[in-house]
Amino acid sequence: MHKVSMTVNGRPVSGEVEGRTLLVDFLRVNLRLTGTHVGCDTSQCGACTVHMDDQPVKACSVLALDAEGADIATIEGMANADGSLSTIQQAFQDYHGLQCGFCTPGMVMAAAALLRETPRPTEAEVREYLDGNICRCTGYHNIVKAIMAASGQEVVPVAAE
Amino acid sequence: MYDFDFIRPASVEDAVAALATDPEAIAFSGGQTLMPAMKQRLASPSAVVSLTGIAALKGLRDEGGRLWIGAATTHAQVAREAADSYPALASLAGRIGDPSVRARGTIGGSLANNDPSACYPAAVLGSGATVVTDRREIAADDFFEGMFTTALEEGEIVTAVIFPRPARARYEKFRQPASRFPLTAAFVAQFDDGVRVAITGASEGGVFRWTEAERALTGNFAPESLDDIAPPDAEGMISDLHGSGAYRAHLVKVMTRRAVANA
Numbered sequence: 001m002h003k004v005s006m007t008v009n010g011r012p013v014s015g016e017v018e019g020r021t022l023l024v025d026f027l028r029v030n031l032r033l034t035g036t037h038v039g040c041d042t043s044q045c046g047a048c049t050v051h052m053d054d055q056p057v058k059a060c061s062v063l064a065l066d067a068e069g070a071d072i073a074t075i076e077g078m079a080n081a082d083g084s085l086s087t088i089q090q091a092f093q094d095y096h097g098l099q100c101g102f103c104t105p106g107m108v109m110a111a112a113a114l115l116r117e118t119p120r121p122t123e124a125e126v127r128e129y130l131d132g133n134i135c136r137c138t139g140y141h142n143i144v145k146a147i148m149a150a151s152g153q154e155v156v157p158v159a160a161e
Numbered sequence: 162m163y164d165f166d167f168i169r170p171a172s173v174e175d176a177v178a179a180l181a182t183d184p185e186a187i188a189f190s191g192g193q194t195l196m197p198a199m200k201q202r203l204a205s206p207s208a209v210v211s212l213t214g215i216a217a218l219k220g221l222r223d224e225g226g227r228l229w230i231g232a233a234t235t236h237a238q239v240a241r242e243a244a245d246s247y248p249a250l251a252s253l254a255g256r257i258g259d260p261s262v263r264a265r266g267t268i269g270g271s272l273a274n275n276d277p278s279a280c281y282p283a284a285v286l287g288s289g290a291t292v293v294t295d296r297r298e299i300a301a302d303d304f305f306e307g308m309f310t311t312a313l314e315e316g317e318i319v320t321a322v323i324f325p326r327p328a329r330a331r332y333e334k335f336r337q338p339a340s341r342f343p344l345t346a347a348f349v350a351q352f353d354d355g356v357r358v359a360i361t362g363a364s365e366g367g368v369f370r371w372t373e374a375e376r377a378l379t380g381n382f383a384p385e386s387l388d389d390i391a392p393p394d395a396e397g398m399i400s401d402l403h404g405s406g407a408y409r410a411h412l413v414k415v416m417t418r419r420a421v422a423n424a
Contacts, residue, residue, distance in 0.1 A: 002167060019167035019209060020199075042197055046261065055237065055264035061196045062265065065167045066189075066211050113260065131341070132259025 006070045008033070009077030017064045024048045024059035026067075027074060035075040035105050039134070046133030049106035049113075050074045056113035058132070075105035078112065088112055088150040095155070097146035099137030106133050111147045120151050162199045166208035171215060173320055177295050179210045180316040186210055188318055190233050190270035193262045218269070218320060221246070228324040232269025232293075239268060249330035249424070253284050253348070256334060258341050269319040275367055277308045277399065278342040282368035284332065285322060287348030287359030293321040308367045327352050329382070331424035333416045335362075337403055344404055345412035347371075349420040355379045358417055363398050363409040374417050384418045 005014035008031060015030040027033045027050070036059055039047030043061040050059045051073035078086050085093065088111050098104045107130070114121060114129040121129070126147050127140070135143060145155045168186075170176045180186050185207035189195055192211075198204045212218055218233035221242045228247050230239060240255030240263065257263055257271075257280050271281040272292060285292065285301045292299045295318045304312050313319070327350035334346035343362035350357050356378040358371045371393060377386040392414040398406030 019165045020162040041200065043193065043262065046259070049261055052264070056261045057264050058261045061193060061262075063167065063192065063196075063209070063211070065169065066192070066213055068169060068214075110260070129260055132261050 002065055004064050004068055006067050006072055008072045009074060015064075019063070019065065021064040022060055023050070023052075023057075023062040023064050023067050023072075026064035027059060027072070033074050033076050037102055037105055039102065039106075044132075044134065045103070045106070046110060046130075047103050047106040049109040049133065051109060051113060054113075054116065056110055073109075075108060078108060086112075088115070088147070091146040091150035092143070095142050095146040095149055097138065097143040098135075103133060103135045103137075107135065107143055111143075111150065114147070115151055120153055121147070123148060163202065163205045165206050167211065168208060169211040169214040173215060173217060173295050173318060176210050176212060176215065176318055177316060179208070180318070183208050184315065188212060188273065190273070191235065191265040191267040192270070193258065193266035194270065194274050194276065212267075212269070212318065224323060226326065228326060230268055230322050230324070232272075232319040232321055233267050234269075236263035236266050236268070247324060247326055247330075249327075249332055249348070249350070250284050250288070250324065253280050253332040253334075256280070256332075256336075262341075268322055272304070272322065273311060273313060273319050275305055275309055275311050276342070277364065277367040278337075278340075278344075278362040279368075280332070280334065280343060280346065280361065283346055283348035283359045283361040284324075285359075286368050286370060287332075287350050287357050288324045288327065288330070289350075289352075289357055290325065291323045292319055293323060294319055302370075305368050308365060310367070325352070327357075329424040331420040333420040333423065335412050335416055345409045345416055347413065347416040347420045349378070349417060349424055351378070351382050351424065356382060358420075360393075360413050360417070363393070363413050365397050365399055371413060371417065374414075378421060382421065382424075384422045387414060387418050387421070390414070 001016045037047040039045035048059040187206035189209045190212040218231045236254040243251040330350035334343040337344045345362040348359045358374045361368045392410040395407040395410040398409045400406040
């Protein structure tokens with residue numbers, strides 16, 4: 001076993017892990033932060049997306065020990081300090097950007113990473129950025145609308161509707 | 162995944178030493194290819210030597226007009242920071258995988274793995290870049306030795322890649338949407354002394370230079386120069402459920418033409 005330390009949602013944490021322990025398992029099992037989901041475990045679906053030093057990563061494809069010293073943000077850290085939903089989370093609710101909700105933590109984290117890089121993305125940029133996040137319920141249109149709304153832009157009917 | 166020891170050295174020397182003491186140890190530089198392989202038990206190293214903690218392996222800088230990129234530099238960083246110094250390379254890096262993969266995957270990892278459908282080998286071969294390791298410099302023409310095979314010796318680590326900067330260049334990728342790898346892609350670069358064309362995703366031998374196209378484009382760098390050239394022989398091209406060898410051979414010419422047109 002190895003000791004690992006990192007910052008998760010602003011809080012210093014540490015734990016004992018194996019070499020093979022995935023970051024997502026450290027978050028879910030050691031820290032009991034089960035908001036980060038495991039969808040495919042093969043880095044295809046993006047349900048496990050978290051931020052590592054302000055960049056989106058698939059937590060199923062990062063070793064916990066490789067995140068030593070890193071600053072990690074998960075869906076549990078997304079809400080406002082008073083517990084109300086963040087702008088992005090509220091937009092997902094307002095625009096019905098989820099159905100079963102399994103992909104939603106990853107979608108919200110991907111959206112937050114996008115809006116940090118590109119505060120006012122085009123619809124095409126939103127769709128391209130969500131390339132690595134799979135949703136099997138919504139058909140993506142409402143997710144795209146939610147992200148456009150969260151960026152403060154006008155929400156227009158999307159092309160394929 | 163079987164368990165393994167994990168080492169995250171802070172220097173290239175320590176990484177090389179760790180790999181030298183354990184022949185079953187493996188260098189790990191982001192792991193966006195290696196982790197899925199380890200999960201499937203296609204690779205089961207005794208120890209993982211992560212290169213992500215070595216500051217000397219990260220970043221981009223100008224080196225006498227050439228572009229130096231540290232081997233542990235992520236695709237996302239290359240996409241951002243090479244946009245002015247080598248736009249065609251930045252564009253290639255920005256189309257690898259998806260944003261999360263680009264935030265972890267590295268240029269050195271991609272080259273050391275030499276997947277026959279990876280993007281970076283096309284840029285390195287198509288630019289005539291130099292691969293720098295802990296012990297020597299290797300010209301791109303001597304580095305790629307076939308599918309998943311390179312000139313790297315046991316325990317040898319890629320430390321940097323140095324790109325000469327062409328007058329014009331472009332990477333055109335016919336994307337396989339599920340894997341996000343190229344089904345076939347072409348990297349075309351025009352230098353003062355000639356044109357280089359590197360093809361990835363097509364040949365069972367991995368990345369290769371399409372010399373017939375290079376000759377024609379050196380004479381006249383225009384899409385029409387390819388009109389009278391036949392696509393490479395479909396024999397020896399990758400054939401799978403996504404496309405036959407003949408289809409990929411055809412794509413070689415289509416993607417090369419597009420790259421020239423958009424360079």
